[in-house]
Amino acid sequence: MADNNTRNYVVGVDLGGTKILAGVFDSKLQPVGTTKFSTKAQRGPEAVLERVARCVLDAIDECDLETKQIRAVGVGAPGAVDPEHGEVIFAPNLGWKDIAVVKDLEKRLEVPVFLENDCHICMLGVYEQELKSKPKNVVGVFIGTGIGGGMIINGEPFSGANHTAGEVGHMVIDVNGPKCNCGNKGCFEVLAGRLAIFRAIQSAIKNGEKSLLTEMLGEDLKDLRSGDIRKAIRRGDKVVEKIVEEAAEYTGIAVANLVNILNPEIVVLGGGVIEALGDEMMPTITKSAKSHVMPGLFKNVEIFASKLGDNAGITGAAVLARDKTR
Amino acid sequence: MADNNTRNYVVGVDLGGTKILAGVFDSKLQPVGTTKFSTKAQRGPEAVLERVARCVLDAIDECDLETKQIRAVGVGAPGAVDPEHGEVIFAPNLGWKDIAVVKDLEKRLEVPVFLENDCHICMLGVYEQELKSKPKNVVGVFIGTGIGGGMIINGEPFSGANHTAGEVGHMVIDVNGPKCNCGNKGCFEVLAGRLAIFRAIQSAIKNGEKSLLTEMLGEDLKDLRSGDIRKAIRRGDKVVEKIVEEAAEYTGIAVANLVNILNPEIVVLGGGVIEALGDEMMPTITKSAKSHVMPGLFKNVEIFASKLGDNAGITGAAVLARDKTR
Numbered sequence: 001m002a003d004n005n006t007r008n009y010v011v012g013v014d015l016g017g018t019k020i021l022a023g024v025f026d027s028k029l030q031p032v033g034t035t036k037f038s039t040k041a042q043r044g045p046e047a048v049l050e051r052v053a054r055c056v057l058d059a060i061d062e063c064d065l066e067t068k069q070i071r072a073v074g075v076g077a078p079g080a081v082d083p084e085h086g087e088v089i090f091a092p093n094l095g096w097k098d099i100a101v102v103k104d105l106e107k108r109l110e111v112p113v114f115l116e117n118d119c120h121i122c123m124l125g126v127y128e129q130e131l132k133s134k135p136k137n138v139v140g141v142f143i144g145t146g147i148g149g150g151m152i153i154n155g156e157p158f159s160g161a162n163h164t165a166g167e168v169g170h171m172v173i174d175v176n177g178p179k180c181n182c183g184n185k186g187c188f189e190v191l192a193g194r195l196a197i198f199r200a201i202q203s204a205i206k207n208g209e210k211s212l213l214t215e216m217l218g219e220d221l222k223d224l225r226s227g228d229i230r231k232a233i234r235r236g237d238k239v240v241e242k243i244v245e246e247a248a249e250y251t252g253i254a255v256a257n258l259v260n261i262l263n264p265e266i267v268v269l270g271g272g273v274i275e276a277l278g279d280e281m282m283p284t285i286t287k288s289a290k291s292h293v294m295p296g297l298f299k300n301v302e303i304f305a306s307k308l309g310d311n312a313g314i315t316g317a318a319v320l321a322r323d324k325t326r
Numbered sequence: 327m328a329d330n331n332t333r334n335y336v337v338g339v340d341l342g343g344t345k346i347l348a349g350v351f352d353s354k355l356q357p358v359g360t361t362k363f364s365t366k367a368q369r370g371p372e373a374v375l376e377r378v379a380r381c382v383l384d385a386i387d388e389c390d391l392e393t394k395q396i397r398a399v400g401v402g403a404p405g406a407v408d409p410e411h412g413e414v415i416f417a418p419n420l421g422w423k424d425i426a427v428v429k430d431l432e433k434r435l436e437v438p439v440f441l442e443n444d445c446h447i448c449m450l451g452v453y454e455q456e457l458k459s460k461p462k463n464v465v466g467v468f469i470g471t472g473i474g475g476g477m478i479i480n481g482e483p484f485s486g487a488n489h490t491a492g493e494v495g496h497m498v499i500d501v502n503g504p505k506c507n508c509g510n511k512g513c514f515e516v517l518a519g520r521l522a523i524f525r526a527i528q529s530a531i532k533n534g535e536k537s538l539l540t541e542m543l544g545e546d547l548k549d550l551r552s553g554d555i556r557k558a559i560r561r562g563d564k565v566v567e568k569i570v571e572e573a574a575e576y577t578g579i580a581v582a583n584l585v586n587i588l589n590p591e592i593v594v595l596g597g598g599v600i601e602a603l604g605d606e607m608m609p610t611i612t613k614s615a616k617s618h619v620m621p622g623l624f625k626n627v628e629i630f631a632s633k634l635g636d637n638a639g640i641t642g643a644a645v646l647a648r649d650k651t652r
Contacts, residue, residue, distance in 0.1 A: 294508050
């Protein structure tokens with residue numbers, strides 16, 4: 001009880017297009033407990049921020065803690081984020097433009113709140129928890145519904161001139177490839193993101209190819225998830241295996257481009273797709289990356305699959321909250 | 327004469343596959359004079375380094391100076407360079423592997439010598455002489471026979487974990503594209519470097535397309551140079567214009583990828599091709615870059631054509647020599 005008034009804990013929030021995840025961490029950044037809400041972005045920013053605040057308060061309560069024991073809250077949000085002013089500038093999958101997240105949440109929670117882009121936050125989480133050697137230069141590639149990136153340069157998080165660095169998902173790697181949501185053709189994301197894999201599977205089935213996934217989920221592949229894809233591959237589904245293999249090859253090319261440009265010690269792969277399909281994809285990603293890096297330039301580069309999965313975001317957000325208040 | 331024994335001058339050397347350029351600069355980095363030798367790489371590293379030393383001494387003498395007035399010599403060399411140990415690790419277009427450049431030249435010249443990769447050196451030269459606002463994050467793309475890059479990150483030259491960052495020429499942007507010397511397909515360099523432009527012109531003429539270049543240089547296009555291409559375009563050569571336009575479009579895509587990944591304030595374009603064809607290529611490069619950057623992410627990014635041309639290398643090498651000895 002003596003410790004009740006010491007602000008020893010931080011909360012990390014991962015605000016996504018479909019769900020809000022809040023995690024409470026102790027002073028050693030060990031996880032104490034988490035709470036998950038759906039985002040309900042269609043209700044608008046005000047309602048979503050109210051949900052974020054409630055998710056944070058519920059997580060604190062679940063851990064038998066009180067707000068007065070919380071030192072700060074870190075929030076990772078998708079899209080273009082202005083950390084200095086605590087605003088989401090543009091987040092298409094939330095439908096947000098110029099939303100003052102920090103101001104709103106600080107009013108609701110009465111603790112300091114810090115905001116960053118979700119991929120930069122994931123990079124921070126992986127760097128803190130998984131990269132114990134503290135390499136100076138790291139590139140993170142996070143493959144989920146879309147694909148984003150984060151960077152550590154000279155030992156510090158790097159987000160560029162306007163905090164929008166790391167949009168590795170929209171690197172063009174096949175100039176004549178399929179059209180991406182961003183308007184260009186052949187972006188890494190439209191070739192290897194979760195949606196790309198799902199679309200390729202649906203199209204293969206439509207073209208009469210046989211997949212175990214139709215047995216598992218029905219012809220329309222309702223509620224298809226990355227985990228189903230893993231199960232199908234492990235049960236010998238060659239059609240699905242080939243599609244995932246192709247995504248892994250494209251991922252290797254993107255990794256090679258990043259190694260050629262940035263010469264990092266470590267390339268981190270993370271996100272939901274890697275969490276579910278890392279065992280299936282990593283050997284091909286590594287092989288493809290090695291064969292596409294300039295001869296001699298792969299020396300000492302390690303390709304690392306993050307095990308944090310969904311927790312990378314809340315962990316990184318907690319790191320942000322801690323670092324900003326120590 | 328009172329100043330004769332003060333080491334107020336630096337020499338910058340650009341060691342290339344075909345020529346060695348040495349430039350003497352005063353304490354304010356104003357150019358005093360230059361000397362040019364051919365490299366004669368076929369004679370081997372020992373002979374080339376002797377030529378570099380002689381080129382430096384000749385340049386000093388041309389400027390009516392003596393070695394004792396030289397504070398330091400900076401050298402930009404192609405390929406993978408280890409600046410800490412002063413070695414060229416691997417330079418295919420010199421045929422060099424593990425050559426102790428600094429040790430050799432310091433013995434010959436008896437002044438401190440510093441070595442860096444030529445593209446990093448060019449970036450340094452442009453940053454010092456042309457980017458007066460001293461932006462914090464800059465990406466340089468240098469288009470010559472091949473294509474290389476340099477970076478300023480957080481106000482400092484960035485060369486990655488093993489000094490090999492910046493190989494932007496081997497970024498894959500057309501995975502099904504033509505084969506590059508590096509072994510991959512569709513690298514930026516094989517689509518937009520000088521050799522790519524020359525090859526496309528030769529192949530168009532072979533296929534019966536009409537170009538003014540055959541009038542100017544004969545059917546075999548002997549001694550074709552970037553300047554000839556500029557002249558042909560200005561005289562209305564549509565075949566050549568289209569080929570250069572395509573190279574500019576690919577360059578724009580590569581620039582867009584770099585902006586998406588690194589979010590710099592400024593992208594510098596330089597090198598022999600830009601020196602000769604900047605007026606022709608820059609509008610298309612800028613347009614293509616803008617249309618390929620993620621929506622919203624081109625904000626405040628400036629695309630800048632360096633005017634230093636061939637002098638970027640010696641200028642950057644002089645900056646290196648000055649910075650390492652002040």
